[in-house]
Amino acid sequence: MTTGIVYHTEFLAHEQHPLHPERRERLAYTDDQITEEGLWEDPRIVRLDPRYASREELSRVHDEHYLDFLEQSSRTGGVIDLDTLIPPGLFTQARLAAGGSLVAGESVLAGVVRNAFAMVRPPGHHAGTYSGAGFCYLNNIAIMVQSLKNLGCRRILILDWDAHHGNGTQEIFYEDPDVLFTSIHQSPFYPGTGDVTEIGAGEGRGYTINMPVPAGSSDEVYQYLLSEVIVPVAKEFKPDFIAISAGQDNHFSDPLTGLALTAKGYASMMASAVGIADQECAGRLAAILEGGYSVEGGLPYTNIGIIAALAGMNLSNIRDPSSYEPLLQQARDPAALSRVEAMVGRIRETHGDVWSCLS
């Protein structure tokens, strides 16, 4: 079986303005790296073309007034917040990113590919029902998850490992017990949400699990959270699909964040996720690109790691250039792990009554 990569040069077209961190340069080096690795020709990889998400597909997640506003502002240009401008043509580009995510989910569900990675721009996980924020306009992963539910998936696990809390996604599924939202994010940090105590509401109580981590958290922290929280909860939840908000701004070279994950760390994290998917849901997994602003020094290596892990390739040589070592040592805080252990203790307290594996 193969791994699908949803990619299109149109994903490079979006720019709020040429100097914005979420700019077209973001994927250019990654595209070079993928091409040089020969992945587009590799029999284990299938390139999938995106499509435009329909208005109806967007409406399952977003409010009609917000969609009208976005569509109208895209004609002349507009503003959501200072980080999230609406350049002319934005609505079309955002619909392509949402549609690219839909293609990833649908292709996996239909068995066209075993799993998939939608390398889309602009990102989506800060966009809520009523508004965009933080470089995000349409919530790509939520739109995909709603569509998968419509197509018959009963329980979907979302793992959001972007450095920023996926507040939009959390809000959309906050009361939904069929969508388990888990997030590892830097805290304190933008957007300020994502505390352990935000656990979901109504029928969805307990189906939001936030894992805030301090700056300096590195590979061992993420592996710890996978083995202590995510894997046990996934086994208990028994998802029939795993959706990943695969932000790459937790790389130690990212200029906007303070985390310290390595390319190898990304690859092992994705390999673990693939392992859970293999055990729980016949491998069905789709990853959607979110943030990641170390465009030149980080993304080429982390993206290759993610793709290689999805495709079950040899990960022994996935790493960052050795000259980055001092930067990693600077970014990494060995004390982070003990603070994260304490945080997991709090998760056991808040979630123990819903999840027997955490009690």
Place this chain on the structure above:
Amino acid sequence: MLFTGVDIGGTNTDIAIVDGGVLTRKVPNDAGLKRALDSLEIRGRLAVSTSQPLNRLVTGRPSSVHSITIPGPGLPSPGSVAGMVNHRGDVLEEIDPAAIRAVLEEQVSEYLAICGKFSVRNPALEEQVKAIALSYYPPGRVATSHGLARLGFPARRVTTEVNARILEIVAEMTRTISPYARDFLFFKGDGGLTSAGAVLQNPSVLFNSSPAAVALGARYLSGRSDCLVVDIGGTTTDLVPLYNGAPRMQDIRIDGNITFIRSIQVVNIPFGGDSVIETDLCPRREGNPMAFGGVRPTLTDALNCCGASIGDATRSRSMDPAIAEQAVREYISGVSEEVHASGAEIIVGTGYLAGHLIPEISREAGVRCIIPEHADCANAIGVAVSRVSLSLWVHMDTGKGRMVINGDLMRIDQDMDDDELIAWCKEEVRRRAVEMGAPEEDVADVSLEYFHAYDVVRYGRRTERIADLQVSIAPGITVDAE
């Protein structure tokens, strides 16, 4: 203008001299390339297609090639040594000369291929490994990958292995041919011509050039730009569709691995004039037809039994006429099925037996046919009338002050905007083609195949610009022969 074209085939070398009229000749290969060249008075521009000997090397018994690869971070590769060039062309990790010497001392083989990831952005590490390797291998047996110009490390690695194996024989051929015409050109698998110097950088361009030569010759002789060329050879029959005068191109695979070896798309039917007939037509050659001194009956002999007179037709008559007729019928219906399936409306027949078989094939397939004069030497004529084709793969990085053209690094001291860069590259490809001997009219059309550029932003400021582009002069018929 006068043009001489030479196509070295499996058994014969075909020669064509085109100067308004056409003169053709066939010389058996047994005597060697030098004898074939001695036999003609070379006039005007000399172009040579040598695909057969190279095809044998590429597809035949694998000779021992050792690959040294410099993969850096990412996917692993066999034969890897330390060292890393990144996507910007910066050397981020150095090679370890002692380790490389140890590998070279331990691994003894006939040829050496050196391939580093992103060497097309900076060839420095490949060159350093090569410098070390030259203490262990003669220069003619070492190939590097950066001259292949394109991103795609696995395809470059396999192509470099092919180049390592054929470099020496191509160099030898060049030495044999150049005394006859110092500025001779090689005919490539894409149907265009190039200089011997360029071929020595990437000899794999010579692979499988014969079908391209036939296609071009058929177009020249028939004046048809959209047709199906049906070339009946000794061992195979090749079907090549032409669209707007050009065949379709593809990168070939070797043992399932993608390469950067371009070849035209051909439908190959494993029967030709020398195919042996037992009770049925067999897909193999065992020497010449009886009509040409062979001992086994062939399709050619069968045609003689059915009334043709090819070679010494009396020698073919020992065949059972019923078997002969059956074999001819079998061949014709097999080929017409393929012709019919191709959807072509008109076929152009070439090859020695075209006149005997094409009319019947066209009737059975229900399509029109043309058998041009000199159809038996369409290959050599195609070589003679071809023109220089050339692509430049350019990567410009103003931040590094570097431009890489087809794997060669040069410094840039002044910034160019996108339009200036494109214009400069178009002029450069023209200049290089003219330097190879192309007339100005042949290089008038330069196509921009690809362009992608973006700004590098640091600390909220636009600091650098990176551009990738490809410009090409397409293969075709030289203006001077039209």
